[in-house]
Amino acid sequence: MSNEKRSSLDSIWESEDPVFADKELLDIEHIPDEERIIGREDEISNLANSIHPAIRGGKPRNTLIYGKTGTGKSLVAKHVTQSAENFAQDQGTRLDRAYIDCTQATTETQVVIKLARTFNQPDVTDISVPLSGLSTNAYYDRLWQILDSLHDVVIIILDEVDKLQENNVLMQLSRAGEAGKIDSCKVGILAISNKISFKDSLDERVLSSLQEREFIFPPYDANQLREIMRHRQDAFREGALTDDVIPLAAAFAAQEHGDARKALDILRNAGELAKDDDSDIVREEHVRNAREKADIDRFSKLLQDQPTQSKAAVYALSLIADGSKQEEFPTREIYERYERLTESLDIDPLSQRRMSDRLNEQAFLDILGVTDRVGRGRGKGMTNFYYLLEEPKVVQSAIESDQRFSPNK
Known part of the structure; x- marks a missing residue:
């Protein structure tokens, strides 16, 4: 590599981002502090009450969570269970949690493998969980051993649960204690779906074993979307956003059934487009172009596999x-x-x-x-x-x- 190229790269590595101060605040996977979670106080409280027994080693209530895309379902579930795990540790309860994206793990076997590998500590249990090569029943056996060996309580988030090819995994997990599969560990399920009709697809045995609570997350309105983005505008450098950027992004997202995920996508993409224009200011035209880019990116992700x-x-x-x-x-x-x-x-x-x-x-x-x-x-x-x-x-x-x-x- 030439000295010229090396110095050119050095200038890139040493330079500060002209637009973003903490872009992670706009990432979909980021779990913000509670004060940044807008308009979901009741939902946080309801879900916390549902899983409250888990804090001291009791069985959490199984819960079905419904709502359109971008209404905060996954965010609230992750936030509440993370808080529960931290509080349980202070109580001496071995509580662990797992998040499963059912658009990626669509079969019963894939879900069980993911759970076993998430909950396992192979240096403690001396149990291996290979990615393939075992029957589904064998993977279940290893999962049950892991849970009883390491955990008092586990809470399992099944996001977009309606994408599962079969629902047997719901029955197996919810009936594990009753069926004698596990002796000491308690299992709670938080099943998240964009489709309120999902429950209609479950047979009576699954519904009976779940004995679930149900919460419906309403769409955000334009005012709430503006507040969500204002509470994350410190993702940008001070003065990087013109006054019309957040209201316009909120208006676009409000047209999409109050989708906060899309609002943050638009805001992040607008910042990236400003950088591409060698601008340190995000303007209205960047937001309008970012809206189309967000649509294409979302659809590309759906189609990628x-x-x-x-x-x-x-x-x-x-x-x-x-x-x-x-x-x-x-x-x-x-x-x-x-x-x-x-x-x-x-x-x-x-x-x-x-x-x-x-x-x-x-x-x-x-x-x-x-x-x-x-x-x-x-x-x-x-x-x-x-x-x-x-x-x-x-x-x-x-x-x-x-x-x-x-x-x-």
Whole structure:
């Protein structure tokens, strides 16, 4: 490396960020101090009361938490359980907690492996938890041994629990003590879902074993969103935000059902765009551009692990929706566009039925929407109509990050 390049890098490492003072405050994973958690005082209190027995070694109540994306469900669950763990230690209670993102760990086996590895201390238990190679029952056996060996109480947060491919894990965890799987450890479950209808998908055995409480988190209003962002504006350097930045970001997020997650995404992206412009001031135009970037980033994250055929089906839907006055489109119409797209991508097309299965999978993941209608033709069977949950251009920009796709397809 030349001296010139070395000195150039040194100047980057030594320089201070011109926009951000503590960008971590805007990270989704960051758990802020309680005074920064706005408009969720009742929810914090209710959840704390629900798990209160765990502080002194009792069994916490299983709890279902509902609410739209960005309403503070995960934040409150993490904050309350972190506080409970800290307080329990002062009481001499061995309380531990685990957070499972069910969009990543979607199967029963994946959840059990994640829990066992989170709760385990292999140098103490002498128990190994390999990432593969054991049956699901064998992983459960190791989990039960770990819990009884190390913990008085564990609290398990299952975020986006509706994304689990099966609900048996809920019954196994909630009935572990009753079924004699564990002797001394108590298990509490906090199941979080964006879908208030999730409970309807559970069979009676699971509902009976859960014996849960339910809390619904309402959307934030524009005033609360402004307060949330004002309580985190010290993520930026003093004077870095013009007066209209926070109100505008709050207004955009309020249009999206009071989504605080999106509000913080917009604010963080606006700061990044200002830096890209070599500006130390975040202005209104940065917020407007950041809104579109936040939409694309969110959609890209949803799609990042999806196979090419699924992306092709969604992309085909976006192409026919772009500029159309229609909002919903039947499988047949999407398939015609999908076939032409696969030809240009030089991939083998699926059958119409299999493509429809891929679209249904995307609807399950909230990447798009689907409705059923009675057909008008002979037989009058049910026909699926699919619709986008984002603007066509947002969908296309997100999918085009996959090099197989381009705007000319």
